[in-house]
Amino acid sequence: xxxxxxxxxxxxxxxxxxxxxxxxAIIELEEAHRHYQxxxxxxxxxxxxxxxxxxxxxxxxxxxxxxxxxxxxxxxLKREDLNHTGAHKxxxxxxxxxxxxxMGKKRVIAETGAGQHGVATATACAMFGLECEVFMxxxxxxxxxxxxxxxxxxxxxxxxxxxxxxxLKDATNEAFRAWVTHVRSTHYVIGSVVGAHPFPMIVRDFQxxxxxxxxxxILEMEGRLPDVLLACVGGGSNATGLFAPFxxxxxxxxxxxxxxxxxxxxxxxxxxLTSGTVGVFHGARCYLLQEQDGQIxxxxxxxxxxxxxxxxxxxxxxxxxxxxxxxxxxxxxxxEGCKMLSRAEGIIPALxxxxxxxxxxxxxxxxxxxxxxxxxxxxxxxxxxTIIAQALGVNL
Amino acid sequence: xxxxxxIDAALGKLKADGTRAFIPYIAxxxxxxxxxxxxxxxxxxxxxxxxxxxxxxxxPIADGxxxxxxxxxxxxxxxxxxxxxxxxxxxxxxSDIPIAFMTYYNxxxxxxxxxxxxxCKQIGIDGLIVPDLTPEDADELIPAAxxxxxxxxxxxxxxxxxDRMKMIAELSTGFIYGVSLxxxxxxxxxxxxxxxxxxxxLRGYTNKPVCVGxxxxxxxxxxxxxxxxxGVIVGSAIVNTIEANLKTPEKIVPATKxxxxxxxxxxxxx
Numbered sequence: 001x002x003x004x005x006x007x008x009x010x011x012x013x014x015x016x017x018x019x020x021x022x023x024x025a026i027i028e029l030e031e032a033h034r035h036y037q038x039x040x041x042x043x044x045x046x047x048x049x050x051x052x053x054x055x056x057x058x059x060x061x062x063x064x065x066x067x068x069x070x071x072x073x074x075x076x077l078k079r080e081d082l083n084h085t086g087a088h089k090x091x092x093x094x095x096x097x098x099x100x101x102x103m104g105k106k107r108v109i110a111e112t113g114a115g116q117h118g119v120a121t122a123t124a125c126a127m128f129g130l131e132c133e134v135f136m137x138x139x140x141x142x143x144x145x146x147x148x149x150x151x152x153x154x155x156x157x158x159x160x161x162x163x164x165x166x167x168l169k170d171a172t173n174e175a176f177r178a179w180v181t182h183v184r185s186t187h188y189v190i191g192s193v194v195g196a197h198p199f200p201m202i203v204r205d206f207q208x209x210x211x212x213x214x215x216x217x218i219l220e221m222e223g224r225l226p227d228v229l230l231a232c233v234g235g236g237s238n239a240t241g242l243f244a245p246f247x248x249x250x251x252x253x254x255x256x257x258x259x260x261x262x263x264x265x266x267x268x269x270x271x272x273l274t275s276g277t278v279g280v281f282h283g284a285r286c287y288l289l290q291e292q293d294g295q296i297x298x299x300x301x302x303x304x305x306x307x308x309x310x311x312x313x314x315x316x317x318x319x320x321x322x323x324x325x326x327x328x329x330x331x332x333x334x335x336e337g338c339k340m341l342s343r344a345e346g347i348i349p350a351l352x353x354x355x356x357x358x359x360x361x362x363x364x365x366x367x368x369x370x371x372x373x374x375x376x377x378x379x380x381x382x383x384x385x386t387i388i389a390q391a392l393g394v395n396l
Numbered sequence: 397x398x399x400x401x402x403i404d405a406a407l408g409k410l411k412a413d414g415t416r417a418f419i420p421y422i423a424x425x426x427x428x429x430x431x432x433x434x435x436x437x438x439x440x441x442x443x444x445x446x447x448x449x450x451x452x453x454x455x456p457i458a459d460g461x462x463x464x465x466x467x468x469x470x471x472x473x474x475x476x477x478x479x480x481x482x483x484x485x486x487x488x489x490x491s492d493i494p495i496a497f498m499t500y501y502n503x504x505x506x507x508x509x510x511x512x513x514x515x516c517k518q519i520g521i522d523g524l525i526v527p528d529l530t531p532e533d534a535d536e537l538i539p540a541a542x543x544x545x546x547x548x549x550x551x552x553x554x555x556x557x558x559d560r561m562k563m564i565a566e567l568s569t570g571f572i573y574g575v576s577l578x579x580x581x582x583x584x585x586x587x588x589x590x591x592x593x594x595x596x597x598l599r600g601y602t603n604k605p606v607c608v609g610x611x612x613x614x615x616x617x618x619x620x621x622x623x624x625x626x627g628v629i630v631g632s633a634i635v636n637t638i639e640a641n642l643k644t645p646e647k648i649v650p651a652t653k654x655x656x657x658x659x660x661x662x663x664x665x666x
Binding site: 017025164176183279285295 | 454461464476500501504505530551552
């Protein structure tokens with residue numbers, strides 16, 4: 001895997017653009033993470049929880065009917081949707097919560113948009129016996145009442161955020177502020193490969209289990225590496241988790257699919273890599289959505305998990321050096337992707353993952369029957385049922 | 397230290413006189429740039445030594461609710477960086493009060509770090525305070541600020557290690573911004589106990605002035621803090637005064653000026 005430099009940069013991206021109050025903690029966190037990444041006991045303990053609690057390794061499933069329907073490359077699905085709590089988010093939540101426990105922190109905070117990362121963190125905290133507070137935009141609290149209830153059932157405190165856009169962006173701001181205030185006792189479990197160094201590296205390291213497993217599984221099943229890796233990109237954690245272990249496999253192409261919302265030619269999308277510009281946001285230099293004077297704009301997507309105006313520094317770097325290609329899929333196309341997999345394979349994908357799936361039909365001309373594609377099926381669609389029904393004009 | 401920089405000149409003179417500095421903060425454009433312009437001139441008349449002028453940013457992660465709301469008001473009123481620059485030019489026609497911009501890094505980065513610093517110098521800005529920038533990631537800002545004789549003012553926090561305090565004390569110019577508490581900006585009822593050990597240590601590392609902000613909310617606190625350092629910065633409490641008078645706009649400037657006069661008097665009484 002690609003390692004950031006000593007200042008936490010991938011090329012020009014990344015860094016630590018945070019208040020001085022947090023710098024000592026973030027340096028301590030980096031040291032602790034590097035230590036435990038090399039510590040066989042920590043790794044054995046992490047493996048234990050990933051196996052016995054999360055249910056890893058997740059399956060690499062050959063989607064035969066979908067492959068036949070599309071008539072091109074063989075399609076494999078990395079089944080992160082089968083993890084406990086229904087998405088890849090738990091990999092990072094377990095890893096970081098275990099790390100927090102080892103660092104002697106008694107309390108964990110997290111930000112959440114739709115609530116998936118909040119639920120994953122609340123789950124991990126319940127399992128490890130740590131106190132948990134989740135910051136969530138007031139708008140999202142209202143829209144995602146079920147996830148709020150789940151977090152509370154798991155023993156977490158959900159704090160509504162009323163500033164700014166009252167969504168994920170401002171929930172993240174508030175989590176940073178809470179961390180500034182309680183930095184000595186508290187660990188901040190950030191949910192994606194974003195934020196100041198070492199967070200993008202830590203989240204990547206805990207999500208890289210996806211790519212490591214997929215690499216071994218495809219070698220076992222096909223006797224060779226895939227031609228393409230395909231994943232949706234919001235902040236970028238499931239994509240980076242799949243891609244990073246293949247970084248040095250130069251013949252493996254990578255495609256990240258961003259949310260094009262109502263279209264890249266409108267203001268309503270969440271595609272910093274395909275349509276954004278470079279800036280500094282939430283502690284890191286990265287591609288982001290910004291307008292005049294560098295004010296950060298609100299992102300829009302039918303998928304709450306992709307609804308973020310920034311993106312991880314490692315993927316930003318992949319874009320600049322051409323290691324990965326990034327495309328956009330609209331809300332409408334994503335719904336079609338969701339229907340396609342549901343009917344072909346009996347798997348209802350999350351709307352996030354549906355963005356990646358929706359790109360498959362566009363790839364078949366380029367990738368024929370002799371090619372292999374691995375799609376990261378990052379989450380299951382149960383949580384999105386109401387939104388999918390709404391989009392299809394069904395009143396539940 | 398530069399003889400031509402207004403911050404250095406003002407703080408140098410205060411030190412020679414054995415007097416403490418008072419530094420008010422307001423967000424430019426809260427509630428309008430014309431009010432901000434009047435306020436800066438009023439602060440000058442009230443005896444403030446440096447003005448910290450916020451350039452509003454959409455995601456102010458180091459700020460508490462008071463300054464968040466001030467920022468939101470300014471952005472909602474349509475304030476732009478260019479509008480702020482033109483206001484500073486107007487202020488400079490009648491006032492020589494040292495002014496430091498306080499803004500997050502992205503607006504500077506977006507403008508272009510070198511161009512931003514050049515423009516600041518040209519319009520008569522004297523320093524920059526960037527709360528999400530530490531010296532480690534200031535490799536573009538520090539040389540540009542030095543080239544244009546702008547003070548690059550860095551923060552020291554109660555959580556800073558000894559090594560970091562030394563490094564920041566060495567690289568900060570104009571003054572060192574001492575963060576009084578482990579937290580975000582906002583007036584507090586009591587001043588943090590974090591402050592004393594930090595100031596004691598800093599005194600061992602540098603002769604540069606240390607001005608303290610975050611959490612100072614009234615004249616009594618300002619006096620207490622001023623007794624222990626070179627100057628006191630008050631933001632949220634001043635912004636709260638603006639907010640309290642939003643429904644009677646004609647009272648904003650006199651009420652805020654009166655509060656600043658009270659704070660100046662408290663600091664001078666040390």
